[in-house]
Amino acid sequence: MTIALQIDRVSHQYGQRVALDNVSIGLVEGQFNALLGPNGAGKSTLFALLTRLYRVQQGEIRLGDDSINRNPRALLARLGVVFQQSTLDLDLTVMQNLEYHGALHGLSTREIRRRAAEELEWLGLADRTKDKVRSLNGGHRRRVEIARALLHRPDILLLDEASAGLDVASRQAINKAVRQLCQERGLTVLWATHLLEEISLDDPVVILHRGRVLAEGIGRDVCERSDETSLDALFDRLTSAKEAHA
Amino acid sequence: MNLNVYLHAFTGVVKREFWRFIQQRSRFLSALVRPLLWLVVFAAGFRAALGVAIIPPYATYITYETYIAPGLCCMILLFNGMQSSLSMVYDREMGSMKVLLMSPVPRSWLLISKLLAIALISLVQVYAFLAIAWLAGVEPPALGLITALPALVLVALLLGSIGLFLSARIRQLENFAGVMNFVIFPMFFLSSALYPLWKMRESSEWLYWICQYNPFTHAVELVRFALYQQLNLQALAITLGTTLVFATLAVISFNPERTVRAAPAKA
Numbered sequence: 001m002t003i004a005l006q007i008d009r010v011s012h013q014y015g016q017r018v019a020l021d022n023v024s025i026g027l028v029e030g031q032f033n034a035l036l037g038p039n040g041a042g043k044s045t046l047f048a049l050l051t052r053l054y055r056v057q058q059g060e061i062r063l064g065d066d067s068i069n070r071n072p073r074a075l076l077a078r079l080g081v082v083f084q085q086s087t088l089d090l091d092l093t094v095m096q097n098l099e100y101h102g103a104l105h106g107l108s109t110r111e112i113r114r115r116a117a118e119e120l121e122w123l124g125l126a127d128r129t130k131d132k133v134r135s136l137n138g139g140h141r142r143r144v145e146i147a148r149a150l151l152h153r154p155d156i157l158l159l160d161e162a163s164a165g166l167d168v169a170s171r172q173a174i175n176k177a178v179r180q181l182c183q184e185r186g187l188t189v190l191w192a193t194h195l196l197e198e199i200s201l202d203d204p205v206v207i208l209h210r211g212r213v214l215a216e217g218i219g220r221d222v223c224e225r226s227d228e229t230s231l232d233a234l235f236d237r238l239t240s241a242k243e244a245h246a
Numbered sequence: 247m248n249l250n251v252y253l254h255a256f257t258g259v260v261k262r263e264f265w266r267f268i269q270q271r272s273r274f275l276s277a278l279v280r281p282l283l284w285l286v287v288f289a290a291g292f293r294a295a296l297g298v299a300i301i302p303p304y305a306t307y308i309t310y311e312t313y314i315a316p317g318l319c320c321m322i323l324l325f326n327g328m329q330s331s332l333s334m335v336y337d338r339e340m341g342s343m344k345v346l347l348m349s350p351v352p353r354s355w356l357l358i359s360k361l362l363a364i365a366l367i368s369l370v371q372v373y374a375f376l377a378i379a380w381l382a383g384v385e386p387p388a389l390g391l392i393t394a395l396p397a398l399v400l401v402a403l404l405l406g407s408i409g410l411f412l413s414a415r416i417r418q419l420e421n422f423a424g425v426m427n428f429v430i431f432p433m434f435f436l437s438s439a440l441y442p443l444w445k446m447r448e449s450s451e452w453l454y455w456i457c458q459y460n461p462f463t464h465a466v467e468l469v470r471f472a473l474y475q476q477l478n479l480q481a482l483a484i485t486l487g488t489t490l491v492f493a494t495l496a497v498i499s500f501n502p503e504r505t506v507r508a509a510p511a512k513a
Contacts, residue, residue, distance in 0.1 A: 091269045105351075
C-alpha cells in the first residue's frame with residue numbers, strides 16, 4: 001500500500017478556536033479515500049490547507065518529494081480540486097470555464113480544447129460545451145467541475161462534499177464516475193463527505209470530528225477493530241461519544 | 247516553470263476579462279454614457295460659466311468640451327479600475343477566486359496579468375469614447391491619439407492597482423458603495439479633470455492643495471499633455487511612482503485566506 005499524499009501532524013487555529021488538532025492522514029495511491037465527518041469536523045479547513053488557500057500553521061503536507069511548505073506551486077500543479085461551493089463562472093460557457101482553468105495551469109488553448117473534449121465526452125457533456133454554466137443543472141455543473149479538475153492531469157483529485165445539494169441519482173452518478181477514475185486511471189481520490197451511503201467498506205476511510213482523527217484504515221478493518229458491523233454504527237458511536245464528552 | 251506557462255496564464259486571465267466584458271453589455275454602455283453625459287450635457291450648461299484661458303498644453307483658447315475630454319478619458323479608467331475591485335470582491339464571494347489561487351503560477355504574476363487585462367479593457371472604452379467625442383467636435387491632433395496610448399496605459403495601471411488594493415480591504419460587495427463615496431467621487435472632483443487648478447485656487451487655497459496632492463490630477467495632466475503630443479515630466483513621475491506604490495501594495499495585501507468565507511464560523 002503506497003501513500004500518495006501525506007498529511008503529517010497538521011494543526012490549525014482560528015484565533016483561539018482549534019479547527020484541526022494534530023491531524024495525520026495518508027492517502028492510499030490509486031484508491032478512493034473517504035474523509036468522513038459531520039459539518040464542522042474540519043474537512044473544509046483541511047481542504048483549504050491542502051490547496052494553499054490557508055497557510056499551514058503547524059505540520060507538513062507532502063506529495064512525493066514536494067512539500068506544501070517548501071514548494072507549494074509544484075504541489076498545486078499535481079492537485080485537482082472540486083470545492084464544496086461551486087467555483088464555476090456562471091456567465092461563461094462550459095468551454096470558457098475550462099479554457100480559463102487550463103490556461104492558469106499553463107496549457108495552450110489547443111491542448112485545453114483537446115483534453116476538454118475528452119473529459120466532457122467521458123462525463124456525458126460533449127454537447128454542452130457552448131452552453132452557459134448558468135443553464136446547467138446542479139449535477140451537470142458538478143461534472144463540469146470534475147472535468148475542469150482533471151484538465152491538467154493531476155495525480156490527486158480532492159473533492160469536498162462534491163455531491164452536496166444534488167438529488168440521489170446525480171449523487172450516485174458522480175460517485176460512480178469518480179470511482180471509475182481510480183479504477184481506470186489509477187487516480188488517487190480524497191472524497192470528503194458526511195453521507196455514509198457514499199462510502200464502501202472496502203474504501204480507505206478517515207473519520208474526522210471536531211478537528212481530530214478518530215479512526216483511520218480500510219472501512220471493514222476499522223469496523224472490526226471497533227466491534228461494529230457497519231460504518232454507520234461506528235460513525236454514530238464515535239461522533240456521539242465525542243459530543244457527550246464535549 | 248517555462249515562459250510559455252506564464253504566457254498561457256496571462257492569456258487566460260485576459261481572455262476571461264474580455265469574455266466577462268462582452269457578457270456585460272450594459273457595463274460598456276454605461277462606461278460610455280457617463281462621460282458622454284458630462285461632455286454633451288454638463289459641458290454645454292457650464293461652458294459660459296467655466297471659460298478656459300490659454301494654459302499648457304493648449305496653444306490657443308479651447309472649448310470647455312475640449313478641456314474636459316482628457317479628464318473624461320481618465321474618468322472611464324477610474325470607474326473601470328474600481329469596477330475591477332468590485333469584480334474581485336464578487337469573485338471572492340462567488341468562489342471563482344479559488345480557481346485563480348489554485349494556479350501553480352506565482353500569484354504576483356496572476357495579479358499583474360489581471361491588472362493588464364483591466365487596462366486593455368479600459369483602453370477599448372476610452373478609444374470608443376474618443377471616437378464619439380470626435381463626432382461631437384472634440385478633435386485632438388490625430389497623432390495625439392497614438393501618443394496618448396502609453397499615458398492611458400499607465401493611468402489604467404495606476405487606477406487598476408488602486409482598485410485591486412481596495413478589493414483586498416473590502417470584505418463584502420455591499421461595502422462597494424463606500425468606495426463610490428470615499429474614493430471615486432473625491433478623486434474625480436478634487437482633480438483637474440473638470441476645471442483647471444488655477445480656478446480652484448481662486449475659490450479655495452486648501453482645496454487647491456488637496457487637488458495638487460491627488461494623484462488623479464497628475465494622471466489627468468499626463469493624458470492631457472500626451473493627447474497634444476507633449477510630455478509632462480512631473481505628471482509622469484508622480485503617476486509612475488504612485489502606480490508602483492499601489493501595485494506593490496495590491497500584491498502584498500492580497501490575502502487568499504479571505505477566499506474561504508465560512509471557515510472561521512464552522513471549521
